[in-house]
Amino acid sequence: MKWSITQLRKFQDKPFEFHQTVNFDHLVKSLDLIDLSDIDIAGELTVRSNEVIADMHITGTYTMACARTLVPVEAPLDIKSQEIFDLEGYERYSNDAEDDEHYHDATDGMINLRDIAEELVIIEKPMRVFSNESDQMLREGNGWEVIDEEQAIDNAKEQEQSDSKQIDPRLQKLQQLYDEEQ
Incomplete structure (x- = not known):
């Protein structure tokens, strides 16, 4: 994923197309991932008089633990990213109040997209993911289930009715006296 400027100057008339698969396994631990698939990087480099424009499309798969269930997801x-490599010197852009992160210095005579792709893989990692079964797991478990408000009211009424039918064993003697008087 590294090309020299002189090599790319041969493609001044038409874009230089590239497609490579890279491996960023060293990011698995630092990004707290279970796995990171091989990353496909495809695109084209367009050479202009004082800059090289890299249009990249990066695809792959993160395997992460579900935030609720820890199941792999x-x-x-x-x-998709467009990066611009300045061939004359990056310093002229650094005077601006807002530096553009898509501008890169290419005064060393090389265009290196691997480092930029690695940075994009790090930045685009989702904060957390959820498995499709996690919603169901939040509704019921071993000996419990989530109920809505209407079910809670119905359950409370049933409990109240069953409580009124049962006599507290400590007060059963009083109930017998009450029954004898009538």
């Missing part, structure tokens, strides 16, 4: 990675 695959999250897709799909990034």
Whole structure:
């Protein structure tokens, strides 16, 4: 994913197309992932007089733990980015109040997209993911279930009725006296 400027100057008339698969396994631990698939990077480099424009499409898959259940979940990675490499020197853009993160210095004579792709993979990682079964798992479990308000009211009424039918064993003697008087 590294090309020299002189090599790219041969493609001044037409864009230089590229497609490579890279492996960023070293990011798995630092990004707290279960796995990171091989990353496909495709695109084209367009050479102009004082800059090289890289249009990239990065695809892959993060495998992360579900935030609710810790079950492995695959999250897709799909990034489109346009990076501009300045051949005359990046300093002229650094005077602006707002530096553009898509501008890169190419005065060393090389265009290196691997580092930029790695940065994009890090930035685009989702904060958390949820499995499809996690909603169901939040509704019921071992000996419990979530009920709505109407069910709670109905359950309270049933409990109240069953409580009124049952006599507290401590007060059963008083009930017998009450029954004898009538």
